[in-house]
Amino acid sequence: MKIVQLANFYSPTSGGLRTVVDTLGRGYVAAGHERVLVVPGPRRTRTRTDAGLVITLPGMPVSGGYRVVLRASSVQRELAELGPDLSIEISDKTTLLPVAAWAREHGVRCVLLSHERLDRWIEARVPRLWRAGAGHVLTPVVRAWNKAIATLVDTVVCTSAYGEGEFADLPVPLRRIPLGVDLDTFAPRRSAPPPEVVRLVYAGRLSHEKNPRPVIGAVRHLAGSGVLVRLDVYGEGPEHAALRRSARGLPVEFHGHVSDRAVLARALSAADVAFAPSLAETFGLSILEAMACGTPVVTSVTGGAPELLAPGAGVAVPATPEGLADGVRTVLSWPEPWRRAAARARAERFPWSATIAAMLDLHTGPPPRTSVSVDRARTSHEAPPDEA
Numbered sequence: 241m242k243i244v245q246l247a248n249f250y251s252p253t254s255g256g257l258r259t260v261v262d263t264l265g266r267g268y269v270a271a272g273h274e275r276v277l278v279v280p281g282p283r284r285t286r287t288r289t290d291a292g293l294v295i296t297l298p299g300m301p302v303s304g305g306y307r308v309v310l311r312a313s314s315v316q317r318e319l320a321e322l323g324p325d326l327s328i329e330i331s332d333k334t335t336l337l338p339v340a341a342w343a344r345e346h347g348v349r350c351v352l353l354s355h356e357r358l359d360r361w362i363e364a365r366v367p368r369l370w371r372a373g374a375g376h377v378l379t380p381v382v383r384a385w386n387k388a389i390a391t392l393v394d395t396v397v398c399t400s401a402y403g404e405g406e407f408a409d410l411p412v413p414l415r416r417i418p419l420g421v422d423l424d425t426f427a428p429r430r431s432a433p434p435p436e437v438v439r440l441v442y443a444g445r446l447s448h449e450k451n452p453r454p455v456i457g458a459v460r461h462l463a464g465s466g467v468l469v470r471l472d473v474y475g476e477g478p479e480h481a482a483l484r485r486s487a488r489g490l491p492v493e494f495h496g497h498v499s500d501r502a503v504l505a506r507a508l509s510a511a512d513v514a515f516a517p518s519l520a521e522t523f524g525l526s527i528l529e530a531m532a533c534g535t536p537v538v539t540s541v542t543g544g545a546p547e548l549l550a551p552g553a554g555v556a557v558p559a560t561p562e563g564l565a566d567g568v569r570t571v572l573s574w575p576e577p578w579r580r581a582a583a584r585a586r587a588e589r590f591p592w593s594a595t596i597a598a599m600l601d602l603h604t605g606p607p608p609r610t611s612v613s614v615d616r617a618r619t620s621h622e623a624p625p626d627e628a
């Protein structure tokens with residue numbers, strides 16, 4: 241079978257989305273399927289790789305260095321050339337969705353992998369406009385859009401209960417499949433005696449929706465109260481310059497985007513606490529990666545991130561400078577061996593192998609085109625309720 245992955249906003253620095261798409265793709269190839277990746281680029285190209293065929297189609301540049309394929313018809317032509325025995329996986333809720341209609345017309349299975357909540361995604365990008373009243377107008381529009389998805393795809397995959405929330409009470413065929421973490425690359429490696437300075441780390445895109453600014457404020461609060469701290473920031477994005485200005489005079493070092501996952505893993509492992517302050521994260525790959533390294537996480541009390549935590553693995557707090565600083569103090573009050581072991585143990589509940597197996601079940605099983613009921617009990621490799 242050819243499993244065709246379609247994604248906008250896919251670039252060398254696109255972080256979580258690229259990690260998910262590529263990890264799933266390698267898993268499909270390892271299972272004996274042919275993987276085809278279709279993403280936007282400057283021009284049309286076709287490249288054979290060890291992980292399958294990669295097709296780039298002309299995409300319009302948008303903010304953050306991303307591109308978006310505007311013409312779904314160009315994707316449909318590529319699909320027609322690929323021949324029979326296809327299954328399509330769409331990682332986009334915007335310009336690529338019309339491909340789902342083509343799939344239905346041609347009897348091709350189609351799965352939508354929901355990486356974000358549209359309502360929170362829009363709110364994060366136009367917060368002032370949303371608060372000024374646009375939310376009252378856009379919320380029913382988003383709801384109608386999500387309802388229409390049910391007529392297009394066989395299954396909508398959500399990664400958390402929070403992610404499912406935007407489809408509440410809608411006749412959408414849902415399947416909850418949490419994402420995973422590379423437990424070999426991201427592993428505890430800290431063996432030297434702990435330094436006197438508390439090592440903090442933020443690894444993620446420096447953008448408004450990731451909410452990194454309160455992290456700098458938390459460092460200011462901790463340093464001002466006499467705590468010896470150091471913050472290492474890994475990532476790039478439109479907030480980079482503003483964050484650097486805010487961090488002047490503070491023990492903060494910016495390392496930029498780190499493409500080498502092993503290097504990032506060593507940095508996470510060396511830290512005492514990792515920050516994940518996004519207000520509307522539907523899952524939180526960076527949280528799993530830090531915990532897999534034995535580093536507990538301070539995350540936002542909102543979004544899907546709290547679902548990943550367990551006692552000792554981290555704490556969910558208001559994502560303000562004061563809230564994040566208090567979260568660090570809470571984590572540091574726990575015995576270090578216990579909190580590090582708890583973080584690693586929690587991450588081990590989320591192997592990529594389980595995610596890949598669940599996605600393959602959707603791609604290779606009978607297409608549920610006649611089903612319009614929401615089955616929230618049908619989930620894959622979720623943690624038991626008492627550990628969530």
